[in-house]
Amino acid sequence: DADVTQTPRNRITKTGKRIMLECSQTKGHDRMYWYRQDPGLGLRLIYYSFDVKDINKGEISDGYSVSRQAQAKFSLSLESAIPNQTALYFCATSEIPGGDQETQYFGPGTRLLVL
Amino acid sequence: KNEVEQSPQNLTAQEGEFITINCSYSVGISALHWLQQHPGGGIVSLFMLSSGKKKHGRLIATINIQEKHSSLHITASHPRDSAVYICAASTSGTYKYIFGTGTRLKVLA
Numbered sequence: 001d002a003d004v005t006q007t008p009r010n011r012i013t014k015t016g017k018r019i020m021l022e023c024s025q026t027k028g029h030d031r032m033y034w035y036r037q038d039p040g041l042g043l044r045l046i047y048y049s050f051d052v053k054d055i056n057k058g059e060i061s062d063g064y065s066v067s068r069q070a071q072a073k074f075s076l077s078l079e080s081a082i083p084n085q086t087a088l089y090f091c092a093t094s095e096i097p098g099g100d101q102e103t104q105y106f107g108p109g110t111r112l113l114v115l
Numbered sequence: 116k117n118e119v120e121q122s123p124q125n126l127t128a129q130e131g132e133f134i135t136i137n138c139s140y141s142v143g144i145s146a147l148h149w150l151q152q153h154p155g156g157g158i159v160s161l162f163m164l165s166s167g168k169k170k171h172g173r174l175i176a177t178i179n180i181q182e183k184h185s186s187l188h189i190t191a192s193h194p195r196d197s198a199v200y201i202c203a204a205s206t207s208g209t210y211k212y213i214f215g216t217g218t219r220l221k222v223l224a
Binding site for chain 1: 117119145146148150155156157158159160163201203205211212213214215216217
């Protein structure tokens with residue numbers, strides 16, 4: 001079984017709809033991240049969480065919200081989806097900074113299309 | 116100017132060729148990461164470097180801290196190496212990643 005899973009893997013929705021993307025991990029990591037990837041652009045950080053009580057905005061948090069329900073679960077919500085949120089979304093986890101432990105492990109991605 | 120820049124953006128090679136992908140960064144880093152994104156979209160970590168050189172199979176990654184530059188080399192390239200290779204800097208203090216835009220590699224048989 002994969003260590004970092006994302007659901008759904010693909011989603012088509014309409015403008016104005018609320019949707020939630022979910023991420024679960026079995027690695028026991030404290031740190032979790034949500035990124036989006038657009039063609040021609042690098043991955044960009046939306047939100048990150050260093051533990052269950054810690055939520056931080058990334059560089060492109062407008063239009064998104066997150067919930068860290070447990071150490072293993074980190075959800076991303078689009079309150080009112082718009083077409084320019086069409087992208088590939090990745091969840092990632094890491095342990096603690098320093099040495100090999102700061103390597104991030106990525107989920108398989110969720111492909112979102114907003115019509 | 117992006118804080119992490121990669122070159123080339125696209126690269127086509129014949130099977131067996133030696134391949135080099137370059138990454139330059141302008142931020143203070145705790146480490147430099149090389150990632151591979153498969154055609155299906157999944158991303159895996161290849162290397163994490165804070166100094167010197169690392170080797171795994173046919174892949175070699177180097178970093179020059181003074182010049183703020185890293186390279187990923189693939190020896191004896193193979194069609195299965197076709198992927199997008201992404202450089203990412205984990206920044207000093209925060210350890211958050213800043214990503215390059217990726218290099219799309221296609222290796223022809």
